[in-house]
Amino acid sequence: MNDSLTALEKENRILRKQLARSESNRAIGEGMKDQMDVLYQSVIEDLQATKNSLTDAFDTISESIHYASRIQRSVLPTTEVMARAFADHFVLWEPRDVVGGDIYWCGRWGDGVLILLGDCTGHGVPGAFMTLIAIGAIERAKPDLAAGDVSTLIQRVNQYVQTTLGQDSHRGESDDGLELGACFVNTAARTLTYSGARFDLFVVDRDEVLEIKGTKKGIGYRGIDYAQRYDLHNLQIRDDCRYYLTSDGLIDQIGGERRRSFGKKRFRALLRSVAQSPMSEQSHRILQALADFQGAEKRRDDVSVIGFKVF
Incomplete structure (x- = not known):
């Protein structure tokens, strides 16, 4: 009987350790997910800012070239x-x-x-x-x-x-x-x-x-x-x-x-x-x-x- 109790207590300790590790890993995973979400959002915002900048530059250049076309046609x-x-x-x-x-x-x-x-x-x-x-x-x-x-x-x-x-x-x-x-x-x-x-x-x-x-x-x-x-x-x-x-x-x-x-x-x-x-x-x-x-x-x-x- 004592041997059986000792074995059960050992298994219980092992299970508690595994559960603790699992909870720790889950917490780590959730933390990493939060970090990835922040990083992803930051990349998206940077890409959008770059796109807006390129669009503005393209519009400015296009307007200048079309204005130049009017000047060229005028001569x-x-x-x-x-x-x-x-x-x-x-x-x-x-x-x-x-x-x-x-x-x-x-x-x-x-x-x-x-x-x-x-x-x-x-x-x-x-x-x-x-x-x-x-x-x-x-x-x-x-x-x-x-x-x-x-x-x-x-x-x-x-x-x-x-x-x-x-x-x-x-x-x-x-x-x-x-x-x-x-x-x-x-x-x-x-x-x-x-x-x-x-x-x-x-x-x-x-x-x-x-x-x-x-x-x-x-x-x-x-x-x-x-x-x-x-x-x-x-x-x-x-x-x-x-x-x-x-x-x-x-x-x-x-x-x-x-x-x-x-x-x-x-x-x-x-x-x-x-x-x-x-x-x-x-x-x-x-x-x-x-x-x-x-x-x-x-x-x-x-x-x-x-x-x-x-x-």
């Missing part, structure tokens, strides 16, 4: 300017981002009309800054030159961009510039004078597409001679001719089953197929052809095309 010629200058025309100007690196300009110059299209280094915000520099250089160069001298105009723009960016010497770190095509239309003389810096003019004459090639040198870059000259082309304007300038955003766009660039051959064929349509319709058809070719590919660059008919 572009109005549709009325273009309509007064030509019998028919279209302007397709599609920045890849909200702002872009392509720029066009049109206005009176002496007894004629100057129209040009430029493609600046980059796209987005950097490209947009370059367009303002380019427009400033054009506006600065025009008053000092004889109207219609587009070759010297481009030469001066090259010089002004180089000096503005410090690319005419060893100072500065940038190496930026642009490609540009410039047409001077004299309706009284029925002449079109063209000069291009790595920029070509396409002329549709009945069923033929002519490509008037620009000089194979850009504008403003460090490697360009400060006194670089640009070839001048004089054309007689025909009633049934249409004239086109395009940035390389369309030509270089990747697409199709073989993922090749759109290319000049396809562009010339496209011009031939749309040339007899009204200019406003041509713009839509060119944009649709690009979209069909691009398919699911991402847009690589800004896309700009100008078409006009003088008479």
Whole structure:
């Protein structure tokens, strides 16, 4: 009997110890749970604060870029300017981002009309800054030159961009510039004078597409001679001719089953197929052809095309 009582007391002591340990572990577990709840809540609050901060930053940047877009568009010629200058025309100007690196300009110059299209280094915000520099250089160069001298105009723009960016010497770190095509239309003389810096003019004459090639040198870059000259082309304007300038955003766009660039051959064929349509319709058809070719590919660059008919 005594042995049985001793055994029961021993088991009872063991059970009490296990119960005490269990209660201790439970208390520890509950404490750890409380700590985890506090830590989890702290992480959630930190993540929410970070999200709010990023959202505020994104909204601020987006507002600034959209405001910059309004500024960039304000320096572009109005549709009325273009309509007064030509019998028919279209302007397709599609920045890849909200702002872009392509720029066009049109206005009176002496007894004629100057129209040009430029493609600046980059796209987005950097490209947009370059367009303002380019427009400033054009506006600065025009008053000092004889109207219609587009070759010297481009030469001066090259010089002004180089000096503005410090690319005419060893100072500065940038190496930026642009490609540009410039047409001077004299309706009284029925002449079109063209000069291009790595920029070509396409002329549709009945069923033929002519490509008037620009000089194979850009504008403003460090490697360009400060006194670089640009070839001048004089054309007689025909009633049934249409004239086109395009940035390389369309030509270089990747697409199709073989993922090749759109290319000049396809562009010339496209011009031939749309040339007899009204200019406003041509713009839509060119944009649709690009979209069909691009398919699911991402847009690589800004896309700009100008078409006009003088008479």
